[in-house]
Amino acid sequence: MNTPSVGQQPHGRGHSEGHGHDLAGLLAQVACGDHTAFEAVYDQLAGPVYGVARKVLRDPAQSEEVAQEVLLEVWRSASRFDPARGSAAAWVMTIAHRRAVDRVRAENAATAREQKAAPDIGTSEDVFELVDMALDRQRVRRCMGSLSTLQAEAIKLAYYGGYSYPEVAGLLGLPLGTVKTRIRDGLIRMRDCMEVSQ
Amino acid sequence: MSVQSHDLHLLTGVYAVDALTGDELDEFEKHLEQCPTCAEEVRGLRETAARLGLATAITPPPWMREQVLDATNRVRQLPPSGVRLITADGSRRRRRLSRRLPRPIAVTAMAAAIIALAVLQVGTRHQLQQAQTNNQTIASVLSASDARIQLSGSTVGGTMTAVVSPRDREAVITASGMPTPGDAQVYQLWVISPAGARSVGLLPGSSDRATSPVLAADVQPGDQLAVTIEPAGGTRQPTTTPIVSIHTHR
Numbered sequence: 001m002n003t004p005s006v007g008q009q010p011h012g013r014g015h016s017e018g019h020g021h022d023l024a025g026l027l028a029q030v031a032c033g034d035h036t037a038f039e040a041v042y043d044q045l046a047g048p049v050y051g052v053a054r055k056v057l058r059d060p061a062q063s064e065e066v067a068q069e070v071l072l073e074v075w076r077s078a079s080r081f082d083p084a085r086g087s088a089a090a091w092v093m094t095i096a097h098r099r100a101v102d103r104v105r106a107e108n109a110a111t112a113r114e115q116k117a118a119p120d121i122g123t124s125e126d127v128f129e130l131v132d133m134a135l136d137r138q139r140v141r142r143c144m145g146s147l148s149t150l151q152a153e154a155i156k157l158a159y160y161g162g163y164s165y166p167e168v169a170g171l172l173g174l175p176l177g178t179v180k181t182r183i184r185d186g187l188i189r190m191r192d193c194m195e196v197s198q
Numbered sequence: 199m200s201v202q203s204h205d206l207h208l209l210t211g212v213y214a215v216d217a218l219t220g221d222e223l224d225e226f227e228k229h230l231e232q233c234p235t236c237a238e239e240v241r242g243l244r245e246t247a248a249r250l251g252l253a254t255a256i257t258p259p260p261w262m263r264e265q266v267l268d269a270t271n272r273v274r275q276l277p278p279s280g281v282r283l284i285t286a287d288g289s290r291r292r293r294r295l296s297r298r299l300p301r302p303i304a305v306t307a308m309a310a311a312i313i314a315l316a317v318l319q320v321g322t323r324h325q326l327q328q329a330q331t332n333n334q335t336i337a338s339v340l341s342a343s344d345a346r347i348q349l350s351g352s353t354v355g356g357t358m359t360a361v362v363s364p365r366d367r368e369a370v371i372t373a374s375g376m377p378t379p380g381d382a383q384v385y386q387l388w389v390i391s392p393a394g395a396r397s398v399g400l401l402p403g404s405s406d407r408a409t410s411p412v413l414a415a416d417v418q419p420g421d422q423l424a425v426t427i428e429p430a431g432g433t434r435q436p437t438t439t440p441i442v443s444i445h446t447h448r
Contacts, residue, residue, distance in 0.1 A: 051256040180208050
């Protein structure tokens with residue numbers, strides 16, 4: 001499918017581009033207890049795993065904890081990865097996002113949501129300043145730009161903000177049904193946009 | 199609440215970005231098993247959501263690599279889920295069936311190491327007996343298919359690690375790198391639920407790799423595991439602010 005990228009992949013800058021197949025193979029090796037294969041998986045995915053945790057949680061210490069939990073979970077349950085059900089990167093990122101969101105929701109159950117800082121809808125400087133410029137990021141940004149403002153805002157609040165869709169509806173002052181369909185339509189549009197630009 | 203399947207189908211998007219919670223989440227996941235179209239759409243949208251995540255990559259602190267790689271030596275891996283059932287039909291059925299089967303009890307490498315430490319560290323015969331009765335339970339928590347690793351840094355340094363099994367309502371807690379508490383002081387572990395705090399016991403301080411494990415029973419999903427510094431012997435209720443706490447997954 002993807003052509004492997006010709007350029008160097010510096011340490012910690014893991015991306016799915018050109019690695020999808022490798023990652024699935026590596027995970028199969030990890031499932032057999034291969035520590036070297038796990039190191040390679042770590043080097044490809046620790047960056048995105050930590051990045052998504054930072055994006056959702058903001059707090060570096062908590063993000064480090066979640067990232068470690070996720071990466072250990074990848075080690076522990078590598079045998080459960082099924083290539084027929086999706087890419088290796090999506091499998092890991094799904095675990096990472098769920099964990100980050102779980103953590104943020106557990107926290108918010110304890111502290112009133114109102115006391116939290118206002119949601120940041122655009123790019124968060126503190127995080128994005130550190131983000132590696134990568135093909136994936138440019139493509140995501142471009143495809144995000146092809147969405148309607150409401151679609152993009154709803155998706156960003158849900159995915160990067162870790163808000164449940166009723167919370168997104170509250171923040172945007174929209175009916176639940178509208179948020180539901182905006183997020184779905186927006187994701188479908190992003191999916192098509194990114195497929196086209198592969 | 200009964201929702202039309204057409205409406206349920208519209209939830210694929212919010213599900214793919216983990217924005218679905220509570221009863222609606224349970225209902226949708228049930229629906230997914232019977233709706234191949236929805237499952238296929240979720241699969242595609244998850245890939246798209248993953249791209250949103252991949253685009254946020256930040257290089258983590260360098261120490262994390264060593265710490266995670268080191269931890270893999272102590273965390274046992276799950277066996278393949280279909281391993282005990284070889285059926286002629288599709289993998290999907292195999293997976294669904296195997297999910298309902300009890301996981302084979304296996305004493306994990308982590309469990310073995312932790313139990314060895316426990317046995318080394320306990321002093322009295324009573325404690326030893328206690329440790330032995332707990333060992334079986336600890337081993338089963340550590341190998342439970344639904345077990346989840348959660349960790350949190352403490353304000354006095356070091357980390358508390360919990361392996362939590364929502365199904366068994368149990369958690370195994372260890373600490374590493376936490377300094378020995380001051381004279382006449384102890385680390386006390388609590389399960390904090392909406393009903394209040396319940397003491398689980400004392401958590402030995404140790405700057406070694408990992409302390410002996412403490413088993414907490416009757417841990418309901420959403421309960422908090424917390425450690426406070428208390429006077430020697432412990433107290434009935436926490437008297438200080440926790441130095442570390444973990445909210446178990448709901």
